[in-house]
Each structure stands twice: as structure tokens, then as C-alpha cells.
Amino acid sequence: DAVTDNGVAKVNGQMVDAPVITRARNLLARQAALS
Numbered sequence: 001d002a003v004t005d006n007g008v009a010k011v012n013g014q015m016v017d018a019p020v021i022t023r024a025r026n027l028l029a030r031q032a033a034l035s
Helices: 019-034
Strands: 008-011 014-017
Touching: none
Parallel strands: none
Antiparallel strands: 008 014
């Protein structure tokens, strides 16, 4: 699935509001980039 910057996750073609998941994934991505 893909997550957009505005906190909406696209799951199986449906737009789902998922700001918490988005923030968590962004944090994980930053940590991975720093490591």
C-alpha cells in the first residue's frame, strides 16, 4: 500500500484516513535513513 504526505493511506484502491500510520512510517523511514 502507499501512504501520502497528507496522512491518507491508499489500501486496495480505497483512500483510508490513517495519520497515525503515516507518522509512524515517516519516523521509521527517517530512522532508517539516519542509521
